[in-house]
Amino acid sequence: MTSRHFEVCKEFAFDHHARVPDIVLISLKTWASLSEQEQAWLLQAAGEASEFQRAAWAVGDKEALALMEAQGVNVTYPDIEPFMAATQSVRDKYATGQLSELVRRISEE
Structure with missing residues (x-):
């Protein structure tokens, strides 16, 4: 805007x-x-x-x-589900260690 x-x-x-x-x-x-x-x-x-x-x-x-x-x-x-599915490997790659909880919480928003 x-x-x-x-x-x-x-x-x-x-x-x-x-x-x-x-x-x-x-x-x-x-x-x-x-x-x-x-x-x-x-x-x-x-x-x-x-x-x-x-x-x-x-x-x-x-x-x-x-x-x-x-x-x-x-x-x-x-519908964002196809985008989520297509990028799941990226989230999986970076959602490790200390970032895993943060990535999980962001994904739930």
Whole structure:
């Protein structure tokens, strides 16, 4: 929407081909320097921020889609299962070790 692609492109396939997971990171050194109470606060704040961000993102998606449709864009929702099946080997390759849980959680979204 902000790039105003709808002005030149009147077709939009909502196919979820790009997902950018937001990940909160902290160094082990910094984490260890925090008290248990500070660590708990940080974990709580990160959880609350994540819930807020997801809700805000959902609202933003609905508003953007409605605006695109109002501008004459044809929005379609293709079946993503064939794409998921075709790329399963890539997920299997990288979903190892510490990344396996993260890949699983992203795949469930």
